[in-house]
Amino acid sequence: MRANSPPVVSNQHGPHPDLAEVVARHLEHPWRAPLHQPSARVFAAWVAAVAAPGRELILDSGCGTGDSTRLLALQNPEALVLGIDQSEVRLQAEDSDLQQIGAHAWLLRARAETIWRCLLAASFRVSRHCLWYPNPWPKSAHLQRRWHGHPAWPDLLQLSATIELRSNWATYVDEFALALAQSGWQAERDVVAGSEAPVSPFEKKYRESGHALHRLRAQPR
Secondary structure (H helix, E strand, O other): OOOOOOOOOOOOOOOOOOHHHHHHHHHHOOOOOOOOHHHHHHHHHHHHHOOOOOOOEEEEEOOOOOHHHHHHHHHOOOOEEEEEEOOHHHHOOOOOOEEEEEOOEEEEEOOHHHHHHHHHHOOOOEEEEEEEOOOOOOOHHHHHHOHHHOOOHHHHHHHEOOEEEEEOOHHHHHHHHHHHHHOOEEEEEEEOOOOOOOOOHHHHHHHHOOOOOEEEEEEEO
16 A cells, blocks of 8 residues: 555544434444344354354454454464455455454454344454444544444444554544443543554555554443
8 A cells, every 4th residue: 555645534623513412322222223144144154164262352343454353363363353344355355255364363254233243142252342444434424434423333332341443533533432431431542653563554554644543442431
């Protein structure tokens, strides 16, 4: 990836005025939309293929090219690591929606929100959930496409007691922190230091383009 990424541009200035109302609605009313069936099927195939279901599970939602999932697997060789992205182009998966990339590491081409619900239904517990550089959906009208404004927000919170978000758009992190606080979570924020090795090609590109790389780590209160 060439380091010529423009900064995120939005018609929204600061946190969305409807954020608290949207979060409250999703917390009060569980999401009942049908599962995305192709994603549910690839989840079932993954469960059938996993050789060590009792291992610690680390989830990399929106894993892009899968490089971040590979890094997590190298850093956590005893854990089961699962990367999810719905883009065929980014995952370069021509023949299968399920790829094994290590002894205990997998990539799924699927919708994250469906995989989250499937993991919960199957009683998987995620020890660490990485949301590294999600699509910011910067238009004000697209608040409910951001994870903290999405109907799947309660599922995201239920899935793991440790969440790490990274984004090159400060407003996304501001909103995420507000939604967490409203949901009874606590968070710490910092900026990814330039001395830290990039976790993905996206992080490398954003850093080389001069973007501030915002990081948030969260746990329930």
